Each structure stands twice: as C-alpha cells, then as structure tokens.
Amino acid sequence: MFKRVIAILIARNREFYRDRAGLGWNILMPMMMVLAFAFIFQGDQKDLLKVGVVAQQGDLSTVTSPLLEVQHLTFVPFSGPDEAIRKVERHQLDLLLDLRAAPAYWVNVNSANGYLAERLLLGAYAAPAQGAPERKTVTGEALRYVDWVLPGVLAMNIMFSSLWGVGWVIVRYRKNGVLRRLKATPLRPWEFLTAQVVSRLIVVLGASLIVYLGAELLLDFPMRGSYLALGLVYVAGALCLISLGLIIAARLRTEEVADGLLNLMSWPMLLLSGVWFSMEGTNALAQTFSRLLPLTHLVEAARKVMIDGAGVLEILPQVGLLLALGVLFLSVATWMFRWE
Known part of the structure; x- marks a missing residue:
C-alpha cells in the first residue's frame, strides 16, 4: 500500500x-x-490617531490648520461631514475637523482616543492668533472589528466560491474530455454557461445564508439596514464574480494554470477591497486601484446596509455597477468559450 x-x-x-x-x-x-x-503598508511606524478632515471636494491641499502640522496623525479627507460623523460615533475616527466656512470639530465623548485627539487640537490652536473651531459632541458605542469585518468575510466567501466553483471546475471538465462529449450534443455554449451561473449562484447564496445565520446566532452583530437590499447586493456580487470566473475557464486546459490565474485575480481583491482593513489612509495609488475591483463595491455596499442602515435606493449604484460588470464578463466569457 x-x-x-x-x-x-x-x-x-x-x-x-x-x-x-x-x-x-x-x-x-x-x-x-x-x-x-x-x-x-509602507512607512516606518503606524500613526497614533486618525482624524477626519472635511474640505472642499475632499482635497486637503485647499485647507490650512495648525492641527495638520502635527506629526504621527493620519488625516482622512472627506467632502462632507455626514459619513464622517457616523465614523466618529463608532470610534472609527478619533476626531472630525470641518475646515469649511464655519470651522467646527466633532469628538465622541465616550472615546479615549477622541479625548487625546481633542487635546492635541486645542493645543494646536493655543496661539492667540488662532481661533479654535466650534466644539460639537456625539455619543455612540465602538463598532467591534467583528461587526465591521463580517460583511467583507461574507463577500470574500462569495468571491472564492464563485471563482473556483466555475473557473477551476470547467477547466477540469475540458481536461477530462467532458466538454468534448457535450460538444456532440445540441447544447450551445451560452446555454452551458448560463446553467453554470445559475447553479453556482444557488450554491453560493445558500452557503452565504448559512454563514450569515450562524454568525448572527454566535456573534449578535448589528443589522441596521434592509434585508432586501443586502440580498440584492450579494446576488449582484455573486453574478459578477461567477461571470468573471467563467472568463478564466473559457479556454484553459490545465487546473494548475487556472489555479494560478484565479489566485492572481483573487488576492489583489482580497488585499485591496477593504475586506480585512480599511483603505482609508493607505497609498493613493492603492486606493485608486481598489475602485477598479468588483469586490470593493460588493464590500462597500454590504457595509452600507449592515452597518450604516442603507436601504435599496442607497445601494442601487453599487448593485447596478456589479450587474453591468456581470453582463459584460458573461458576454466576454461566451465569446471566448471553446469546448476543447
């Protein structure tokens, strides 16, 4: 043996x-x-506090403040205060500074880091010529990391199941001669691929539902938005990623090459789509590249629903983009597909 x-x-x-x-x-x-x-993560050390700054069009070069000269702080630009205030409430920002027409700042009175950030702010404006912005307070419990990361974990599970569930398997069919036998039937490529998409969609959504219910039972995480909106987000994301996997499977003949290409496709999305950590404050080029990845929009929309309480209308831009990409990817996969 x-x-x-x-x-x-x-x-x-x-x-x-x-x-x-x-x-x-x-x-x-x-x-x-x-x-x-x-x-x-280039840099010698991690900054100590994270401060949001509201400026015209989110451009920090258009504003001046003594606080911006303080070292070892991460400054995150915002074009408006609403989204940033929610982050202060959940301790995702230690302080929010609005430097537009009427300068003001928001601090969470329940946050220890917020207290330190406020002391730094007041110290930076201590000079007689400097007028400190108006103080505004918010309250709120800290958002647990598990609550923040769960939408991304569900999206990651959908990504891996979608890409490998069709991309790797269809390549194996081609290698083992299954597709060659199917070619002798009246089955058309688009019919075969459509069946693959529907089949995988059922499996992916069923598995995600089980993971969601198990997490809700064990973790008691907040779900502030619409279940209908969340369902639309994950359906659109799954369709997009399944169709992307079909492009990989369209012509490849070996599982090893398919596995390499799928890894090449999935790991940048896993690292740059905000699944495990926020892209705020990272390299500007990395943030720009992140906007090109389907998983980024899937994760963002899911977090809007589960954490920010968004409804269907608020996530329609992301859902529409994911569906449009899915149609595009499926069309490309159908055009490229070969039985042998």
Whole structure:
C-alpha cells in the first residue's frame, strides 16, 4: 500500500513541476503578495490617531490648520461631514475637523482616543492668533472589528466560491474530455454557461445564508439596514464574480494554470477591497486601484446596509455597477468559450 502511495506522490509531483506555467504562478504569487503588503503598508511606524478632515471636494491641499502640522496623525479627507460623523460615533475616527466656512470639530465623548485627539487640537490652536473651531459632541458605542469585518468575510466567501466553483471546475471538465462529449450534443455554449451561473449562484447564496445565520446566532452583530437590499447586493456580487470566473475557464486546459490565474485575480481583491482593513489612509495609488475591483463595491455596499442602515435606493449604484460588470464578463466569457 505504501509503495502505491509513494508512486502516486512522485507522479503527482512530476506532473506539477513539469507544468512550467503552474510552477511559475506558484513561485510568483507569494512574491507579489509580499510586494503588495510592502507597498500598502509602507512607512516606518503606524500613526497614533486618525482624524477626519472635511474640505472642499475632499482635497486637503485647499485647507490650512495648525492641527495638520502635527506629526504621527493620519488625516482622512472627506467632502462632507455626514459619513464622517457616523465614523466618529463608532470610534472609527478619533476626531472630525470641518475646515469649511464655519470651522467646527466633532469628538465622541465616550472615546479615549477622541479625548487625546481633542487635546492635541486645542493645543494646536493655543496661539492667540488662532481661533479654535466650534466644539460639537456625539455619543455612540465602538463598532467591534467583528461587526465591521463580517460583511467583507461574507463577500470574500462569495468571491472564492464563485471563482473556483466555475473557473477551476470547467477547466477540469475540458481536461477530462467532458466538454468534448457535450460538444456532440445540441447544447450551445451560452446555454452551458448560463446553467453554470445559475447553479453556482444557488450554491453560493445558500452557503452565504448559512454563514450569515450562524454568525448572527454566535456573534449578535448589528443589522441596521434592509434585508432586501443586502440580498440584492450579494446576488449582484455573486453574478459578477461567477461571470468573471467563467472568463478564466473559457479556454484553459490545465487546473494548475487556472489555479494560478484565479489566485492572481483573487488576492489583489482580497488585499485591496477593504475586506480585512480599511483603505482609508493607505497609498493613493492603492486606493485608486481598489475602485477598479468588483469586490470593493460588493464590500462597500454590504457595509452600507449592515452597518450604516442603507436601504435599496442607497445601494442601487453599487448593485447596478456589479450587474453591468456581470453582463459584460458573461458576454466576454461566451465569446471566448471553446469546448476543447
């Protein structure tokens, strides 16, 4: 028995390292991840406090304040105060400073970091020529990390299940000759791909529902928005990501190459879409690239519903974008698809 196990092990290893493309992806991917982490978190040390600054069009270069000269603070620009005030209430911002026509600042009286940030603000405006902005207070309990990260975890689960559930499996069908046999039937490519999308959508949404109910039972997390809106967000996101996986599966012949491309596609989304950490205060180029990723809009819309209490109308832009991308990806996959 052990001889057979060793023989299979050796054969599988030979198959792996003889596939140069698959071997290349497995070597390059860890390197790219390390470079990505170094790029996003570049800097010698982490800033101590996070301060939101409201400025015209969110451009900090248009405003001046003594507080902006204080070192070791992260300044997050906002074009309006509403969203930022909610972050102060939930301790996601330590202080909010509005530097438009009537300068004012908001601080959460329940936040220890907010107290320290306010003392720094008042110290920065201590000079006689400087007039301190008007003080405004808010109250609110801190948003737990688990409450903040849960929408992203659900979105991440949808992403992996969608991409690998169709991308990797269809490549295996092609490699094993299943698609060749299907080609001899009256089945058309778009019918086959549509069936794959519907089948995977049912599986993905069913699994996500189980995860959601289990988390609600164990964690007692807040759900402030509409369940209908949340359902629309995850349906649109799943359709988009499944269709994206179909593009990978359209012509590839080996699972190793498919696995490499799927990793190349999924890990940047996992790192730059705000699943595990907020992109606020990160490199500007990383934030711009993040806006190009479907998972970013899925995570943002889900957090709007679950944390900010958004309804259907508030998340329609993200849902519309995800559906449009899904239609585009599915069209490209149908055009590229080959049975063999």
